[in-house]
Amino acid sequence: MSRTSAAQNAVVELLRVSPVADDLAARFAAAGHRLYLVGGSVRDALLGRLHAGDLDFTTDARPQEIMRLVKPWGDAVWDTGIAFGTVGASKGGAVCEITTFRADAYDRVSRNPEVRFGDTVEADLVRRDFTVNAMAVDLTTRRFIDPHDGMGALEAGVLDTPATPQESFADDPLRMLRAARFASQLGLTPAPRVVEAMAAMSAEIERITPERVQAELSKLLCGAHPRAGVELLVDTGLAAHVLPEVPAMRLEIDEHHQHKDVYEHSLVVLEQAIDLEGGTGPDLVLRLAALLHDIGKPDTRKHVDGGGVSFHHHEVVGAKLVRKRLRALRYAKDVVEDVATLVFLHLRFHGYGKGEWTDSAVRRYVTDAGELLPRLHKLVRADCTTRNRRKAAALQRTYDGLEERIARLAAEEDLARVRPDLDGNEIMRLLGLPPGPQVGKAWRFLKELRLDRGPMEHDEAVAALREWAAEQGLGDAALAVDQGEAHDADQVDPARGEDQPG
Structure with a gap:
C-alpha cells in the first residue's frame, strides 16, 4: 500500500471511529476556524489501534473562542488547562482535548513553557515530542499533514524527534522517559541520535516531578514490550536517576550462576510474569x-x-x-x-x-x-x-x-x-477484660494457635486461652469470671486498646 493510500485510509478510519470529530469540525468551520485531529489519534489510526474514546485536536482558534464554540456542544466541558490553551469536552462517550496552535518557549530550568500561541499547524507540529506524534488531519479538507515523515518513521519502527533531540529534551526532559515508554508500548526503536541525546542529558530528568516520572514508568511497565523500555532507561543512564536499584543489579552474579547477572535474571522474570498474567490485562x-x-x-x-x-x-x-x-x-x-x-x-x-x-x-x-x-x-x-x-x-x-x-x-x-477460634468479644468475656492491649495479645495468640493446629473445637480453644492467660498472669481474671465476679477494669488502660475483630 502506498503512503497516499495509507494516509487516506487513516483519514477514513478516523472519521468512521470518531464521528464526533466531523461534528465538532463543522462548528469550528462555521465560525471561520480550522480544526485538526493531531498526535496520538492520527498515529493510532495509522497503526490500526484507534480508540474513539480519547481524541486530541489542535486549532487556530484562541482558548476563549474554543470555549465559546464547545460549551453548547459538549455533554460536559472543563477549562482546567485553559492557561495552556487547552479546553476539554466530552461528547457521546468521547473525551476531546482541543488546544490552540502552540509556539512555546521554554526556560530550560523547569519543564514549564512560556505559553505562546501559534498561527499554523506546521509550526505547532514541529514542537511536538516525536515525529510519529507530529502528524495531523485537516478535518475540513480531509488533508493528511505530515511535514516530518512520521508515517515513514512508523513504517520503519523508528522513534525520532521533529527538531533535534537536544532541543526537544532540553525543552521537556520528560520526553526522554516518553521515548522509553513508546519503545515499550509501540515497539519502536529510538534513532541513534535520540539515544545519544538521552545518555548525554539523562541528569536533566531531575527537573521532572516524581509524580510525572511515576506516570510514565507505570505506562512503560504496562506496555507490550516493557523489557525494551527498561533496557533503554538503564543503557542511557536514565534509570540511575529514576529507578537506581535496577541498574545496580547489573554487577551482581545470580547465586545459581545460571545468568549473566541479577539484572538479566530480573528482566527474564518480568517477561515470564507477563506470560502468566492471562487475559486480564497488564498487572502493574x-x-x-x-x-x-x-x-x-x-x-x-x-x-x-x-x-x-x-x-x-x-x-x-x-x-x-x-x-x-x-x-x-x-x-x-x-x-x-x-x-x-x-x-x-x-x-x-x-x-x-x-x-x-x-x-x-x-x-x-x-x-x-x-x-x-x-x-x-x-x-x-x-x-x-x-x-x-x-x-x-x-x-x-x-x-x-x-x-x-x-x-x-x-x-x-x-x-x-x-481467624482465631474465639473472637475479641468472647476473649473479653472469658477473661473479664475490657478493650485494651491484653485483648489484642490474646487474639494474636489464638490466631497463631489456629495457624499451627488448624480449626479447633470451641472447648479446646477456651482451654488453650485459659492456659495462656494463666501463663500471662491473667489467671485470677479468668477465675473471677468463673465465679461471676466483676473484674477490676482499673487494671487495664482502655485508652491504649487495639481494634480487634468482634
Whole structure:
C-alpha cells in the first residue's frame, strides 16, 4: 500500500471511529476556524489501534473562542488547562482535548513553557515530542499533514524527534522517559541520535516531578514490550536517576550462576510474569514486583568459601528498598505495600521442596499472602529462570504440589478467612477484660494457635486461652469470671486498646 493510500485510509478510519470529530469540525468551520485531529489519534489510526474514546485536536482558534464554540456542544466541558490553551469536552462517550496552535518557549530550568500561541499547524507540529506524534488531519479538507515523515518513521519502527533531540529534551526532559515508554508500548526503536541525546542529558530528568516520572514508568511497565523500555532507561543512564536499584543489579552474579547477572535474571522474570498474567490485562503490581524482586541482592552479597556468592535475607532488604523507592515515586500506598509484600514473600517457597513444610507452614504462607496469593503464585513461578530443563520442570511440579495442597486445605478450613477460634468479644468475656492491649495479645495468640493446629473445637480453644492467660498472669481474671465476679477494669488502660475483630 502506498503512503497516499495509507494516509487516506487513516483519514477514513478516523472519521468512521470518531464521528464526533466531523461534528465538532463543522462548528469550528462555521465560525471561520480550522480544526485538526493531531498526535496520538492520527498515529493510532495509522497503526490500526484507534480508540474513539480519547481524541486530541489542535486549532487556530484562541482558548476563549474554543470555549465559546464547545460549551453548547459538549455533554460536559472543563477549562482546567485553559492557561495552556487547552479546553476539554466530552461528547457521546468521547473525551476531546482541543488546544490552540502552540509556539512555546521554554526556560530550560523547569519543564514549564512560556505559553505562546501559534498561527499554523506546521509550526505547532514541529514542537511536538516525536515525529510519529507530529502528524495531523485537516478535518475540513480531509488533508493528511505530515511535514516530518512520521508515517515513514512508523513504517520503519523508528522513534525520532521533529527538531533535534537536544532541543526537544532540553525543552521537556520528560520526553526522554516518553521515548522509553513508546519503545515499550509501540515497539519502536529510538534513532541513534535520540539515544545519544538521552545518555548525554539523562541528569536533566531531575527537573521532572516524581509524580510525572511515576506516570510514565507505570505506562512503560504496562506496555507490550516493557523489557525494551527498561533496557533503554538503564543503557542511557536514565534509570540511575529514576529507578537506581535496577541498574545496580547489573554487577551482581545470580547465586545459581545460571545468568549473566541479577539484572538479566530480573528482566527474564518480568517477561515470564507477563506470560502468566492471562487475559486480564497488564498487572502493574505484578510487573513491579517481578522487576524489583531481587533489588536487595546488591546490599546483601557475600562471597563464600569455594568462590560462591550468597544473598541471605535479600528479600527482607528488598522489601524495604521497594517501599523507599516507590514512596519516593509517589505510588499509591496500596501499590507500595502490595509490591513490598510480594518481594518479601517471593523466596519463601524455596524451602518447600525439601519436604519440611507442615500444614501450619502452608497456612502461614496463604495467610501472609492474603489477597496477593494469586500474584505470589505467578511471581514464584516466573522466578524460575534456570536453563536446566529438568530442574525447571521439577520446580514447577513442586509448586503444582504446593498449590494443590493449598486448595485442599482451603476446602477443608476456609484458608481465605483464617481467624482465631474465639473472637475479641468472647476473649473479653472469658477473661473479664475490657478493650485494651491484653485483648489484642490474646487474639494474636489464638490466631497463631489456629495457624499451627488448624480449626479447633470451641472447648479446646477456651482451654488453650485459659492456659495462656494463666501463663500471662491473667489467671485470677479468668477465675473471677468463673465465679461471676466483676473484674477490676482499673487494671487495664482502655485508652491504649487495639481494634480487634468482634
